[in-house]
Amino acid sequence: xxxxxxxxxxxxxxxxxxxxxxxxxxxxxxxxxxxxxxxxxxxxxxxxxxxxxxxxxxxxxxxxxxxxxxxxxxxxxxxxxxxxxxxxxxxxxxxxxxxxxxxxxxxxxxxxxxxxxxxxxxxxxxxxxxxxxxxxxxxxxxxxxxxxxxxxxxxxxxxxxxxxxxxxxxxxxxxxxxxxxxxxxxxxxxxxxxxxxxxxxxxxxxxxxxxxxxxxxxxxxxxxxxxxxxxxxxxxxxxxxxxxxxxxxxxxxxxxxxxxxxxxxxxxxxxxxxxxxxxxxxxxxxxxxxxxxxxxxxxxxxxxxxxxxxxxxxxxxxxxxxxxxxxxxx
Amino acid sequence: xxxxxxxxxxxxxxxxxxxxxxxxxxxxxxxxxxxxxxxxxxxxxxxxxxxxxxxxxxxxxxxxxxxxxxxxxxxxxxxxxxxxxxxxxxxxxxxxxxxxxxxxxxxxxxxxxxxxxxxxxxxxxxxxxxxxxxxxxxxxxxxxxxxxxxxxxxxxxxxxxxxxxxxxxxxxxxxxxxxxxxxxxxxxxxxxxxxxxxxxxxxxxxxxxxxxxxxxxxxxxxxxxxxxxxxxxxxxxxxxxxxxxxxxxxxxxxxxxxxxxxxxxxxxxxxxxxxxxxxxxxxxxxxxxxxxxxxxxxxxxxxxxxxxxxxxxxxxxxxxxxxxxx
Ligand SMILES: Cc1ncc(C[n+]2csc(CCOP(=O)(O)OP(=O)(O)O)c2C)c(N)n1
Ligand SMILES: [Mg+2]
Numbered sequence: 001x002x003x004x005x006x007x008x009x010x011x012x013x014x015x016x017x018x019x020x021x022x023x024x025x026x027x028x029x030x031x032x033x034x035x036x037x038x039x040x041x042x043x044x045x046x047x048x049x050x051x052x053x054x055x056x057x058x059x060x061x062x063x064x065x066x067x068x069x070x071x072x073x074x075x076x077x078x079x080x081x082x083x084x085x086x087x088x089x090x091x092x093x094x095x096x097x098x099x100x101x102x103x104x105x106x107x108x109x110x111x112x113x114x115x116x117x118x119x120x121x122x123x124x125x126x127x128x129x130x131x132x133x134x135x136x137x138x139x140x141x142x143x144x145x146x147x148x149x150x151x152x153x154x155x156x157x158x159x160x161x162x163x164x165x166x167x168x169x170x171x172x173x174x175x176x177x178x179x180x181x182x183x184x185x186x187x188x189x190x191x192x193x194x195x196x197x198x199x200x201x202x203x204x205x206x207x208x209x210x211x212x213x214x215x216x217x218x219x220x221x222x223x224x225x226x227x228x229x230x231x232x233x234x235x236x237x238x239x240x241x242x243x244x245x246x247x248x249x250x251x252x253x254x255x256x257x258x259x260x261x262x263x264x265x266x267x268x269x270x271x272x273x274x275x276x277x278x279x280x281x282x283x284x285x286x287x288x289x290x291x292x293x294x295x296x297x298x299x300x301x302x303x304x305x306x307x308x309x310x311x312x313x314x315x316x317x318x319x320x321x322x323x324x325x326x327x328x329x330x
Numbered sequence: 331x332x333x334x335x336x337x338x339x340x341x342x343x344x345x346x347x348x349x350x351x352x353x354x355x356x357x358x359x360x361x362x363x364x365x366x367x368x369x370x371x372x373x374x375x376x377x378x379x380x381x382x383x384x385x386x387x388x389x390x391x392x393x394x395x396x397x398x399x400x401x402x403x404x405x406x407x408x409x410x411x412x413x414x415x416x417x418x419x420x421x422x423x424x425x426x427x428x429x430x431x432x433x434x435x436x437x438x439x440x441x442x443x444x445x446x447x448x449x450x451x452x453x454x455x456x457x458x459x460x461x462x463x464x465x466x467x468x469x470x471x472x473x474x475x476x477x478x479x480x481x482x483x484x485x486x487x488x489x490x491x492x493x494x495x496x497x498x499x500x501x502x503x504x505x506x507x508x509x510x511x512x513x514x515x516x517x518x519x520x521x522x523x524x525x526x527x528x529x530x531x532x533x534x535x536x537x538x539x540x541x542x543x544x545x546x547x548x549x550x551x552x553x554x555x556x557x558x559x560x561x562x563x564x565x566x567x568x569x570x571x572x573x574x575x576x577x578x579x580x581x582x583x584x585x586x587x588x589x590x591x592x593x594x595x596x597x598x599x600x601x602x603x604x605x606x607x608x609x610x611x612x613x614x615x616x617x618x619x620x621x622x623x624x625x626x627x628x629x630x631x632x633x634x635x636x637x638x639x640x641x642x643x644x645x646x647x648x649x650x651x652x653x654x655x656x
Contacts, residue, residue, distance in 0.1 A: 030516035033588045051486035051522035052451050052514055079450060083487070118371040118422060120433045122449045291651045295371070295433025296422025298644035 001176040006166065009145035009177050010110070011035055013152040014072060016181045018042050021070065024156060027057055028074030028110075058084035058109070062091045062161075065107040070156060077123040078113035078165060081131075092161035093136035104159045105136075108152070114206055114256060115304050116169035120295030124168065126257030126288065131163050132234045132266070138162040138187060139233040143208040145175035147231055150185030158187065167205040167256075190237035192244070196226035199250040199314050202241055202267055204230040207254045207305050214310035223318055233263055241267060242275050249280035252313045256304050259287030281317040286310050344388060345610055348547050350624055352380035352603050355404045357628045358413050359578075361636070362403075362420065362434075366583045373420060373434040376404035378545070378577030381602035382509045383408040385550025386477065386570070389558045392443065393474030395465070397458050400435050400449040401509075405479055409442045413631060414638035423642035430645045431653075452487035454478050455506075459493055462502035466565060475561045477505040483514030485528045494535040497567040504567040505557055506532065509544060511576040512597075516588055532569035544572030545602040577601075 004012065015038060018024045025046045032039050032049040039047045050057045054075055061071035075081050081088070092105045113126050131139050138160055142148050148166070155162035177183075193208060194215050201211040208229045215225035226244050230237065245251050251271050253264030264285040271283055286305045294300055359375040366372065376383065383404035390396070398405045406416060411427070419426025420434040427439040435449040446461065448454050458478035465476055484490055485508060497504045508528050512519050525531070529539040540557060542549040550572060557568040575597035579586045586594075610616035 029514070033516040049517045049521050051517075052483040053486050053488065055488050082450070083452075083489075118433055120431070120435055120449070122436060122453075289651050291654045292431075294422075294431050294645075294650060295435070296430035296645055296649075297371070298422060299430070299647070299650055302647045303650050 002179055003174055004145055004177050005172050005174050006145045006148050006170045007172065009149040010152055010166070011038065012177070013149040013156070014038065015041060017153055017156040018046065020181070022046075023068060024070045024072065025064070026072045026074070027061065029076060031074050054080050054083035055086065058087035059091065061107050061109075062087045062105060065092070065105040065161070066095075066103045070106045072108045072110065072156060075109055075111045077119075078111040078127045079122050079125045081109070081111055081127060084109070088131075088137065088161065088163070089134045093134045096136060105161045106156075106159045107161045108155045109161070109163045110166065111163065112166045112168050112171065114167040114169050115293060115300045116206075118295050118297050118300060119168075121292035124293045126165075126255070126293075128163075128165050128233055129257055129262045129266075132263065133261075136161065138235065139165070140187070140231065141165040141167070141205045141233055142231045143167070143170065143205050143229050145173070146177045146183075147185055147191070149177050150183050151187065151231060154184045154187050157184070162187075165205070169206040185231070187232050188235040188237050189232065190240040191229045191231055192226065192240065193229050194225065194227040196224035196248065198224045198248055199252060199317060200226045200228060200241070200244040200248045201252050201254060201310065201314075202228045202230060203254040204233065204263070205256070207256055210305055210307055211254055211310060214307045214314070217307065218311060218314055221315075223314060225314060230263070236266070236270075238270060238274070241270065245271050245275045246278045249278050250314075250317045251279070251283045252286060252310065252317065253283065254286045254305050254310055256288050258290045259285045260290045262287055281320040284313040284317060286313050344551075345548070345606070345615060348384050348388065348551075349603070349606050349610065349616070350628070351384045351408055352547065352606065353625060354413070354628050354631070355380045355383065355407045356603060357625075357632050358407060358416070358635075359403060361632050362417075363578065363582045370420065371422075371433055372582045373403070374401045374581050375578050376401050378597065378601065379509055379511055379574045380404055381547035381550055381606070382507070382544045382572045382574055383479075385547045386479075386507055386554045388551050389554035390475075390477060393471040394558075395443045395445055395461055395470060395474065395476050397446050397448075397454040397461065397476070397478040398444060399447065399451065399454050399480055399484070401481070402437055402444070402447055402479075403434075406437060406439060406442065406444055409439075409444055411439055411442055411444070413635035417635050417639035418642040421639050421642070422644070423639060424645045425638070425642035429649060431649065451481070451484045452489040455480055455484060455487070455493040456489045458504055458506075459496045459500070459502055462497065462504040462567075463500065465503055466501075473562060475503040475505060475558060477507055479507045479509060481514065482508060482510040482512070482519050482528055483522070484508075485531065486514070486522055491531070491535065494532060494537060494567075494569070498536045501566055503561050503565045505554070505561055506537070506567065506569045507554075508569070508571045509574055510571055511574050512593075513576045513580065515580045527571060529569060529571045532571075537567055537569040539569040539571065541571040541573065544574030545597075545600050545605065547602060547606055574602075575600075
């Protein structure tokens with residue numbers, strides 16, 4: 001094990017995979033300036049600074065992926081993905097199926113997002129659910145340096161287009177990371193961060209830690225919360241979520257992205273469809289607003305899920321002793 | 331159009347006013363850079379590019395509308411923005427031009443004619459033809475034109491070419507101003523484009539172009555004045571490339587470890603403020619004493635601006651969902 005930041009874990013994973021497989025290449029605006037160790041190890045042929053041209057950088061990655069390379073592209077901030085949408089959604093996501101399965105697109109797209117840097121809505125916009133909505137794509141949004149390493153390595157070895165979102169608030173956070181160059185975290189496997197019996201808190205990225213804090217404080221009040229870190233939003237680990245909700249009977253979904261058509265909505269539907277009979281209270285969502293993320297520090301603070309919001313939702317849920325008739329199966 | 335690269339134009343009686351504006355911009359930007367250590371959100375400064383903003387704005391008037399990008403403080407200040415309201419915006423306070431919602435990266439000030447600022451590189455280029463179309467179709471002030479400021483990096487985005495083509499084909503009253511500051515965040519321009527000039531792309535789209543020394547405020551003013559009057563008379567777009575240099579890092583704080591020291595030194599020698607001062611001192615339009623007085627007054631103005639911003643309240647939480655819809 002080795003202490004490192006999320007950022008270091010990302011570039012360690014990339015370096016290890018580039019070492020392992022010379023088809024892996026990295027492209028981005030400034031990657032060859034900022035990650036000199038990659039240029040030194042693998043040369044400018046495989047570590048490429050690009051022009052400001054997200055549309056064609058992503059398109060080039062898609063074309064190269066279909067033709068034998070395994071590109072990793074750094075799109076910097078999530079809102080810049082809008083220029084890359086066509087290549088990622090219409091090409092990488094669809095052309096395998098459209099072509100009757102003739103092509104594979106082993107391609108990883110990196111993008112940062114999230115509150116904490118006061119950069120405002122054209123740099124901070126949690127778009128993960130928009131990509132979850134797109135067929136053919138896989139979407140990761142981890143919370144610990146070890147998961148960043150293990151999931152990115154799995155993503156690079158996967159034969160499908162994967163997006164990995166990095167929460168800005170986590171970029172410089174530290175954690176223990178295995179040194180093993182084959183340390184892989186499987187896609188589609190959620191992690192249980194805390195075991196509990198009274199309520200299930202499901203989250204991902206920066207708000208996992210907020211859920212854990214809330215769980216600690218809830219425990220002082222005698223409420224035992226289970227905390228699930230999805231890590232991978234698509235494919236979704238339904239089994240882990242359902243098993244937990246069947247045990248606790250309560251679900252609170254937490255994320256910074258807007259609640260409207262977000263992951264929390266999907267989880268609510270999942271539980272309503274497949275674990276309805278175990279619910280002892282309505283599912284609750286603690287999410288960002290359906291609005292542009294603000295730059296102002298004060299607004300950023302109040303706009304994201306807090307320990308208080310989460311505790312409030314859980315306490316409201318626990319207060320419901322019997323489900324209203326409408327919720328009971330006859 | 332002529333190509334007047336690196337030629338020195340004669341000073342005019344506006345020179346002192348321009349010097350003052352350029353000094354104000356620089357002092358404001360250096361103040362913000364110094365504030366980084368105090369936890370102020372990072373910004374993209376326009377240090378070294380003051381002559382571009384001041385020279386072009388001097389050629390425009392109140393009827394005209396302007397679009398800009400992430401590196402906008404110089405444009406705003408040259409257009410008469412209040413440093414206090416700008417600082418309040420950067421600090422996320424309610425007296426900022428956008429009520430604190432924008433922060434430093436996308437400050438629009440409709441009252442100054444600085445509209446639709448986008449920090450998505452190329453975002454300003456995508457919207458500019460529409461503003462010019464509305465102008466052409468009678469929605470702006472009579473006789474007004476539209477100016478869009480962008481960088482050499484934006485010229486690499488596909489949207490740049492789309493905007494130029496449309497502006498020519500639809501004969502839009504639009505002035506494209508490319509501030510070629512040699513840098514695209516952490517990548518040097520020479521790493522991203524084979525040609526040495528962006529005007530050649532613009533020429534290829536059929537635009538009338540000019541390129542001037544962007545560190546010579548008089549040259550910028552002359553060239554912009556010609557372009558602006560031509561657009562006012564024939565409603566056809568024009569393209570101006572201003573050769574300049576980003577003297578500081580992309581985004582504060584930035585150690586500029588990746589910057590070639592010789593290149594930086596070369597451009598520091600050509601500093602727009604230093605050159606203007608030297609010229610005005612030589613010609614007797616300025617004395618060292620009046621220069622000192624000017625700087626002192628500007629320093630006081632910035633201190634007052636900071637005090638104004640510090641005193642401005644934080645926005646109310648209700649602002650989070652205000653202005654989502656009209
Ligand atoms: C679409 C998009 N891609 C990347 C960025 C990140 N970024 C912000 S400014 C910048 C450099 C822009 O270079 P240029 O257009 O030359 O303007 P300059 O910063 O030099 O003024 C980059 C890469 C962005 N804001 N938007
Ligand atoms: Mg530039």
